Amino acid sequence: MRWSEQFVELDKKVHNRSSFDCGEQELNIFIQTQAAKHMAAGISKTLVLPAVDALSNGMFPICSFYTITPTSIERKTLPKALSKKLPHYPVPAFLLAQLAVDVACHKRGLGKITLIKALEKLWGITSQMNAYVVIVDCLNDDARQFYEKYGFEMLSHQNGKDRLFIRMKTIGGLFG
Numbered sequence: 001m002r003w004s005e006q007f008v009e010l011d012k013k014v015h016n017r018s019s020f021d022c023g024e025q026e027l028n029i030f031i032q033t034q035a036a037k038h039m040a041a042g043i044s045k046t047l048v049l050p051a052v053d054a055l056s057n058g059m060f061p062i063c064s065f066y067t068i069t070p071t072s073i074e075r076k077t078l079p080k081a082l083s084k085k086l087p088h089y090p091v092p093a094f095l096l097a098q099l100a101v102d103v104a105c106h107k108r109g110l111g112k113i114t115l116i117k118a119l120e121k122l123w124g125i126t127s128q129m130n131a132y133v134v135i136v137d138c139l140n141d142d143a144r145q146f147y148e149k150y151g152f153e154m155l156s157h158q159n160g161k162d163r164l165f166i167r168m169k170t171i172g173g174l175f176g
Contacts (some may be wrong), residue, residue, distance in 0.1 A: 003063035007117050012036045013047055016059040022100035024139060027060075030098055031065055043070035045135070046095055047121065049114065055128045060174060061106045064096040066118040067098035073135065078157055092131045094122045099136075119166075123175040126168060133165040 005137035010017075010031075017032045035046040046067040050060035072090035075083040096118055101110045122134055135155060138144040144162045 001063055001102070002052045003049050003105065003110065004052050007049050007066075007121075010039060010046040010048050010062075010065070014060060014109075016055055016057070017110060020038055020062045020080055020100075023102055023103050023106075026139060027098060027100040030067070030102070031062065035065070035067060038067075042066075042124050046098070047117075049110070049117075061104075062102060064101040064110050064114040065098065066096060066100075066114055067093050068118060069097055069121060069160070070129065070131070071095040071135070073133070073155075078133075079088075079153075082167070085087065085161060089135070091133070092129075094131045094134045096122075096124070096134055096136045111146060112150070115147075119171050120156075122174055123168070123171050126172075131168055133167050134171065135163055135165045136161045 017035070020031050021028055031046070035044075037094045038044045039046060043068050046065055048062045048065040051063055051085065054060050070095050073093050075086040075088065075091050078086070078091070099111075099114055099118060102112060122131070125131075136147055136152060137163055139149065144164065147164050150166075151170060155163045155165045157163070
């Protein structure tokens with residue numbers, strides 16, 4: 001499957017959500033049944049990288065997607081070296097809530113591309129709304145290793161998932 005050049009907002013009239021399969025049921029269910037509802041409710045924003053070629057029904061398969069939302073974290077969850085200079089109220093953050101690549105596109109570097117585009121999008125948002133870190137909740141060890149490879153660090157372990165973070169200052173070094 002060949003993918004287009006730009007991520008666009010999920011549009012359930014254009015993007016074929018039902019055919020998406022990344023190999024992780026939780027992520028498949030999210031894009032197929034929840035992402036559009038969350039966008040309509042103003043909870044999060046999901047951006048997709050559609051395939052170049054449409055299906056017979058005129059809709060475009062989704063090659064990869066990411067979902068972002070603002071959030072906050074308690075300063076005490078950050079390493080002491082970072083938290084000592086922060087206020088005692090919740091610290092603004094972005095949550096990279098979902099990121100997945102369809103199995104038809106695995107092993108082609110699309111996970112890295114999707115992560116870079118998500119971080120670039122979040123960096124662009126900081127011109128309007130600041131955040132101190134981007135956090136991710138990892139479904140499994142493979143996901144944790146993927147994010148750690150790109151500079152994310154352990155924040156905590158909760159609800160059976162590792163929560164990682166990367167500072168916006170670090171992201172700014174890439175895109176600023």
